[in-house]
Amino acid sequence: MKVKSKLIDEPGFNRIITRIAHEILEQNKGSKNLVLMGMRTRGEFLAKRLFLKIKEIEKIELPIGVLDVTLYRDDFRTRLKQPEVSVSDITFNINDKDIILADDVLYTGRTVRSALNAIMDLGRPSTIQLFVLIDRGHRELPIRADYVGKNIPTSVDEEIKVKMTEIDSEDAIYLIDTKED
Amino acid sequence: MPLTSRHLLGLQGVPKEDIQLILDTATTFREVLERPIKRVPTLQGKTIVNLFYENSTRTRISFELAEKRLSADSVNFAVSASSVSKGESFKDTMRNIEAMKVDMVVVRHSTAGAPLFLTKICDANVINAGDGIHEHPTQALLDMYSIREKLMKLEGLKVCIVGDISHSRVALSNIYGLKTMGAEVSVCGPLTMIPRFIEELGVKVIYDIDEAIQENDVLNVLRIQLERKAREYFPSIREYAKYFGITEERLEKNGKDILILHPGPINRGVELSSGVADGLNQIILRQVTNGVAVRMAVLYLLGTLN
Numbered sequence: 322m323k324v325k326s327k328l329i330d331e332p333g334f335n336r337i338i339t340r341i342a343h344e345i346l347e348q349n350k351g352s353k354n355l356v357l358m359g360m361r362t363r364g365e366f367l368a369k370r371l372f373l374k375i376k377e378i379e380k381i382e383l384p385i386g387v388l389d390v391t392l393y394r395d396d397f398r399t400r401l402k403q404p405e406v407s408v409s410d411i412t413f414n415i416n417d418k419d420i421i422l423a424d425d426v427l428y429t430g431r432t433v434r435s436a437l438n439a440i441m442d443l444g445r446p447s448t449i450q451l452f453v454l455i456d457r458g459h460r461e462l463p464i465r466a467d468y469v470g471k472n473i474p475t476s477v478d479e480e481i482k483v484k485m486t487e488i489d490s491e492d493a494i495y496l497i498d499t500k501e502d
Numbered sequence: 503m504p505l506t507s508r509h510l511l512g513l514q515g516v517p518k519e520d521i522q523l524i525l526d527t528a529t530t531f532r533e534v535l536e537r538p539i540k541r542v543p544t545l546q547g548k549t550i551v552n553l554f555y556e557n558s559t560r561t562r563i564s565f566e567l568a569e570k571r572l573s574a575d576s577v578n579f580a581v582s583a584s585s586v587s588k589g590e591s592f593k594d595t596m597r598n599i600e601a602m603k604v605d606m607v608v609v610r611h612s613t614a615g616a617p618l619f620l621t622k623i624c625d626a627n628v629i630n631a632g633d634g635i636h637e638h639p640t641q642a643l644l645d646m647y648s649i650r651e652k653l654m655k656l657e658g659l660k661v662c663i664v665g666d667i668s669h670s671r672v673a674l675s676n677i678y679g680l681k682t683m684g685a686e687v688s689v690c691g692p693l694t695m696i697p698r699f700i701e702e703l704g705v706k707v708i709y710d711i712d713e714a715i716q717e718n719d720v721l722n723v724l725r726i727q728l729e730r731k732a733r734e735y736f737p738s739i740r741e742y743a744k745y746f747g748i749t750e751e752r753l754e755k756n757g758k759d760i761l762i763l764h765p766g767p768i769n770r771g772v773e774l775s776s777g778v779a780d781g782l783n784q785i786i787l788r789q790v791t792n793g794v795a796v797r798m799a800v801l802y803l804l805g806t807l808n
Contacts (some may be wrong), residue, residue, distance in 0.1 A: 389530070392542040397806045403504040406530045406802070442539040 322499055328455075328473060328481075329494040337470040338367075341452055342374035344468055349419055354447065356418045357385040360436055361407060364388075364424040366487040367454060371423065386411035388422075393435035415444040421468075425483040427453040430464035455481050455494060505803050509628040511617050512637035513678040521682060525647050527799035528792070534571065535795055545574035545805050548605045552578045553596075554631070555586075555611040560766055560790065561631050561641070565608050568797035574805070577604075592616065593623055600624045606805060609633070627804045635669050641765050642675035644796040646683065648789045649720055652761055657684035662714045664746065665724030665773055666695040666732055672765050676722060677703055690714040691746060694735040711746050715756045722763045723748060723773050739772055749775040763789060 329337070346352055352375055359368030365387045372385050391406040422436060433451060440449060454470040459477060473481065473496070480497040484490070505520050513521070534542055550569050554562055562578070569576040579599070581587070586595060592611075599607075606627045609617050614636035620628045632638040650656050661680055667673045667689045680687045681704055688706035689696060696707055708714045714721065726732045726742065736742045748762065762778070764786050770776045779786070 392530070392534070392544045392802075397544065403803070403806050405503075406527055408530050408533045410533075438543070442541070443537060 322497060325479070325496040325498050327493060328496055329471065331492040334492040334494070337454065338370045338374050341468045341470065342371055342378060345371070345421055345450070345452070346375065346378065348450075348467070352379050352381050352383060354417075354419045355383050356413060356415060356420055357383050358388050358411065358420050358422050358440070359385070360422065360424045360432065361387060361389045362488065363483055363485055364422075366485045367423040367425060367452070368421070369487075371421065371452070384413040386413065388436055388439055390432060390435040390439050393439045395431060395435070409439070411443060415440065415446045417445070417447045420446045420449045421452055422449055423452045425454045426481045427451075427456045427464075427466050427469075428459055430460045430462035433464050434462055454483060457481050504807055508804060508807055509617070509621050509630075510639050510800055510804065511621070511628065511630045513639045513642055513675045513682070514637065516639075516678070516682065518682050518684075521643070521646070521679060524643055524796065524799050524803060525650060527803060528643075528647050528796045531571075531795040531798040531802070532792065534798070535791065541571050541573060543573045544802060545569070545572040548574045548805050549603065550574050550576045550606040550608065550801070550805075551599055551604045551626075552576060552631075553599070553607055553609040553611075554579065555581050555592075555609075555616070556632065558610055558631070560793070561610065561638075564790070564793045565629075565631060565640075565797050568794050568801055571794070572798055572801055572805070574606075574801070592619075596620060596624055600626060606801070627807075629800060629804065632671055634671065635674075636671055637675045637678075638671040639675050639679075640793070640797055640800060641672050642679040643800070644789060644793040645672075645676055645722055645763055645765070646679055647792050647796050648763060648785050649761065651788075651792065652785060653719065656680065659685045659720060660688070660718040661685050661720040661722060662688045662690050662708065662718040663722045663724065664690045664711065664714060664748075666726055666730075666735070667691055667700065667724075668695050668697045668735075669727055669730050669732070670724050672722075672724060677705055681705075688714065688718065692736050692742070695732075711748070712752065712756060715748075715752070715758060715760060718760065720761045720763065721748065722765075725765065725767060726769055726772050728769070743772050747771070747773055747775060748778050750777045750781070753778065761785065766790070 357368040359365035387410040389407045389409045391404050450467040452468040453466045456469045456472050457475040478500045480499050482495040482497050484493045608629045608631050610631040611633050614634035616633050617628050617630040663673045677687050688708050690708040768779050
């Protein structure tokens with residue numbers, strides 16, 4: 322495990338959030354019907370950042386929730402380690418809303434698939450729009466993101482490490498080599 | 503971190519971390535139960551048999567709902583409508599059921615040790631839903647969950663179990679579980695219903711219900727099991743109610759806001775007066791809801807072990 326390169330630093334991180342917030346508002350013609358939903362763990366903080374940015378731009382506080390998709394995963398029978406579950410925290414009605422679903426890295430698309438199922442069990446939103454900080458390719462399902470921070474083509478031996486000050490020491494994104502040498 | 507055992511036979515010897523994990527996981531499922539669609543696909547494809555050799559409403563329905571809400575396929579087995587009434591042995595019945603490829607078995611039996619026996623003759627994960635006067639671990643777990651939900655902790659709390667301690671599997675599981683979690687446990691009841699040497703489990707014995715109310719933060723009031731010949735242990739039900747029944751007057755006299763649990767079904771006017779049973783400081787119905795969440799947690803943690 323070694324760091325190959327730092328892809329994004331703190332100012333870059335902030336610029337992405339600013340741009341995405343504007344893109345979301347432009348795409349949805351304002352913020353009227355929007356709700357934010359972050360996927361544990363880092364998606365939760367990304368949603369919070371978007372919340373603050375949109376508040377700054379539009380002077381409005383959007384409903385914000387946290388989604389835990391562990392119970393909807395498709396790898397219970399194949400994984401060796403039992404995943405830890407935690408609680409979803411969505412206190413508002415999502416029917417007929419436009420949901421902005423936030424996650425840090427889009428890879429195989431399986432987590433997003435679980436999230437879609439989890440959301441459908443909570444209600445029937447008007448649209449679900451996906452925001453990811455990094456799209457690293459290698460999709461296994463027909464899933465795409467609506468808002469992408471940065472496209473980083475990777476190999477399967479590489480890993481993307483997103484750090485956020487809410488739980489890490491800095492805002493940054495690293496490309497990591499997982500190959501043993 | 504997964505559980506250290508692939509069965510849940512009792513709480514005796516279950517490490518603190520395991521109990522903690524079950525209670526924490528139950529919080530997740532508590533949230534699922536509040537949703538409009540109370541179902542998650544987690545145990546899809548798993549087959550669970552509910553083997554009930556003894557009557558039960560609450561526990562059986564609770565397990566059944568927990569299984570359905572995790573999307574498992576569940577089958578119910580009631581002894582009265584089965585080949586057991588034709589004389590088939592417990593072992594043969596189980597072998598036959600296992601041949602139908604089941605992943606988990608939830609068992610209630612009037613003989614202590616029946617679930618342990620099952621683990622030796624089949625490969626499925628076994629969950630004890632009450633075996634004789636031995637243990638009833640999921641009931642104790644939901645009691646602990648309900649206490650923790652209300653008082654935010656278990657460690658350092660003083661909990662008294664009231665009633666027929668000798669014949670209660672709920673009492674024994676509660677004692678093991680609560681002690682492991684760092685609570686101070688006492689028991690209270692007529693002398694004839696307190697087993698000898700109970701102090702060896704690190705439990706204090708109180709014979710006066712007023713003293714029990716004064717000294718404790720929580721009372722877990724057990725049902726007087728009239729079907730198990732409980733009447734032979736005290737002169738009359740009226741006398742039991744007079745000396746050990748929890749009434750509004752008694753609570754008022756002691757001037758104390760105490761948390762009262764009851765595993766149900768309640769004998770109104772015996773261990774609890776009707777007024778207390780309906781009272782606001784009860785979490786008895788909350789316990790029932792929590793029971794489903796706790797059982798979902800146990801099924802999830804055992805069912806997804808590889």
